[in-house]
Amino acid sequence: MNAIEITNLTKTYPGFALSNLNLVLPEGSILGLAGENGAGKSTTLKLIMNAIPRDSGTIQVLGTDNQIPAFNAVKEDIGIVLDEAYFPEVLTPQNVSSVMQHTYQRWDNAIYNSYLQRFALPEKKPFKDFSRGMKMKFAIAVALSHAPKLLILDEATSGLDPMVRDEILDIFNDFTRDPGHSVLLSSHIISDMEKICDYIGFIHHGKLLLCEEKDRLLEEYAIVKLSDQDFLSVPPEAVHGKKETTYGVEALVKRTQVSAAFPLEHTNLEDIILFLARKEEDV
Amino acid sequence: MPSIRSLAKDLRISVITTKRAYDELEKGGLLYTVAGKGCYVAPQDTALVKEQHLREIESHIRKILTLAEPLGLSQAELFDLFRVVAEEESNL
Numbered sequence: 225m226n227a228i229e230i231t232n233l234t235k236t237y238p239g240f241a242l243s244n245l246n247l248v249l250p251e252g253s254i255l256g257l258a259g260e261n262g263a264g265k266s267t268t269l270k271l272i273m274n275a276i277p278r279d280s281g282t283i284q285v286l287g288t289d290n291q292i293p294a295f296n297a298v299k300e301d302i303g304i305v306l307d308e309a310y311f312p313e314v315l316t317p318q319n320v321s322s323v324m325q326h327t328y329q330r331w332d333n334a335i336y337n338s339y340l341q342r343f344a345l346p347e348k349k350p351f352k353d354f355s356r357g358m359k360m361k362f363a364i365a366v367a368l369s370h371a372p373k374l375l376i377l378d379e380a381t382s383g384l385d386p387m388v389r390d391e392i393l394d395i396f397n398d399f400t401r402d403p404g405h406s407v408l409l410s411s412h413i414i415s416d417m418e419k420i421c422d423y424i425g426f427i428h429h430g431k432l433l434l435c436e437e438k439d440r441l442l443e444e445y446a447i448v449k450l451s452d453q454d455f456l457s458v459p460p461e462a463v464h465g466k467k468e469t470t471y472g473v474e475a476l477v478k479r480t481q482v483s484a485a486f487p488l489e490h491t492n493l494e495d496i497i498l499f500l501a502r503k504e505e506d507v
Numbered sequence: 508m509p510s511i512r513s514l515a516k517d518l519r520i521s522v523i524t525t526k527r528a529y530d531e532l533e534k535g536g537l538l539y540t541v542a543g544k545g546c547y548v549a550p551q552d553t554a555l556v557k558e559q560h561l562r563e564i565e566s567h568i569r570k571i572l573t574l575a576e577p578l579g580l581s582q583a584e585l586f587d588l589f590r591v592v593a594e595e596e597s598n599l
Binding site: 252253397398400401403419420421422437438439 | 512513516519521522523524
């Protein structure tokens with residue numbers, strides 16, 4: 225089963241359009257959505273939760289169409305974390321727990337307390353006195369404490385230091401040990417995604433340029449650095465974005481489309497995405 | 508063998524890639540799968556392993572020959588060199 229299945233999704237705002245988006249998140253895996261600020265990542269996540277109306281297309285979440293009334297029950301199975309954790313400022317983690325008990329049917333205090341302990345979050349400190357890292361960890365603890373099957377996270381690791389980010393990535397990693405658990409996360413910190421995602425999607429100006437298995441991408445693409453002269457012998461269809469400097473050309477190529485005689489270098493996700501975005505700009 | 512999912516999560520690598528690695532090992536005869544139970548290491552065919560090692564040695568010898576050619580080393584000189592190195596190794 226697919227945790228999320230989006231077909232031909234379109235949403236238009238004045239001056240911005242999310243066009244014809246197709247995306248699949250297979251159950252048990254982690255999909256990372258990359259894209260610059262304003263590319264349409266948050267819009268996509270909101271559309272998945274049916275928080276904003278769409279123009280056309282269909283979205284299935286955990287096997288249920290998200291516009292039918294039965295979707296409300298499915299929401300119990302979804303844990304969501306937004307880029308800013310919004311809890312009333314004066315509430316302490318203890319207060320939040322009593323509120324959540326009445327919000328989610330499957331709210332589990334034991335799990336909640338174990339997460340508070342694991343993240344070293346003080347039970348009796350009001351939310352406003354939390355640091356940014358603590359707020360984020362707190363939001364994740366809340367999202368995980370009602371036994372969700374799907375976690376949706378919008379920029380959950382941005383603005384946090386590398387140590388905390390790594391800790392959070394570990395939690396997502398552990399969460400998907402259960403083959404019925406899936407994660408959809410959006411971020412512009414591509415190195416984080418490279419660490420834990422199984423699939424990578426890249427949204428640019430409202431269009432999904434890419435949605436692939438991560439390791440396949442890293443295998444498929446390579447970087448060549450050549451002089452202007454030598455670059456002329458690279459078949460143009462093999463070039464998936466290039467950068468010209470005074471000393472030559474750096475280009476992203478597909479390994480299968482160029483001769484093995486070119487000095488191919490390993491690439492990383494960040495380069496692949498930057499080059500693809502640049503190619504799109506050039507068109 | 509550990510389950511695909513737990514190995515992938517322990518090593519923090521993609522589940523899909525781990526699955527592919529298991530598939531390749533199975534194709535190579537090193538693993539076998541019991542449906543519903545998991546993956547097991549296949550009993551090794553010693554003749555097969557020996558064969559593989561011999562093939563590897565051959566490829567190294569070929570490499571030595573290509574390296575020796577531009578230097579104009581004769582086979583006798585190469586044998587001498589081999590003996591010297593083997594001697595050194597056994598004295599370690």
